[in-house]
């Protein structure tokens with residue numbers, strides 16, 4: 429996809445996201461767009477950057493490192509990278525070097541590993557807790573008690589290098605509006621509960637909504653939509 433096309437698609441997405449926020453009675457700047465560049469070349473990132481985009485998301489540490497650690501310094505200095513894919517422990521060391529936020533924290537042991545590597549490098553990192561709200565999603569906390577253990581860990585000061593900023597989820601892959609909205613409202617209600625339980629934690633973010641369902645997500649309170657296809661086009665999975 430060429431530079432002008434990516435710029436036009438990005439502008440259309442940003443415009444629509446603001447529209448959706450307004451229709452939901454929310455401020456135009458209350459929803460951030462994370463541009464998901466996985467499986468797209470570095471040039472696509474540069475094109476989006478040229479069109480004003482600063483916040484990017486990638487699924488895999490290796491791919492993210494190849495794409496983002498070789499950006500020109502002037503670009504890299506202004507880009508913010510979030511990791512949104514399931515993270516293996518042996519990738520954490522690398523992950524904390526390239527990302528400012530890991531949105532896919534789905535177990536306490538991963539949180540502990542992130543803290544260990546952040547402490548070793550004296551860096552701070554934001555995290556979101558991924559919660560499984562849809563039947564067919566494979567990732568995320570499934571038990572509220574386990575999620576609470578992770579929040580408790582943060583609230584107790586056990587992870588001083590980590591700032592827990594909120595929650596992330598993926599809706600089921602379906603055309604059923606009711607099922608999609610149920611998934612998003614489940615996360616919103618859970619977040620409200622957790623904010624009340626852990627008032628010392630800044631759990632304001634709700635990362636929910638992708639190309640096919642971000643309008644519903646914004647209506648249900650999303651503060652960050654993760655958009656790949658609508659900006660960069662279809663992904664080509666073939667090597």
Ligand SMILES: *Cc1c(COP(=O)(O)O)cnc(C)c1O
Pocket residue numbers: 464466487512513598637638639640654655656657658
């Ligand atoms: C790929 C991906 C996205 C973006 O998906 P699109 O449908 O292309 O917008 C968002 N969130 C996660 C976790 C992803 O893996």
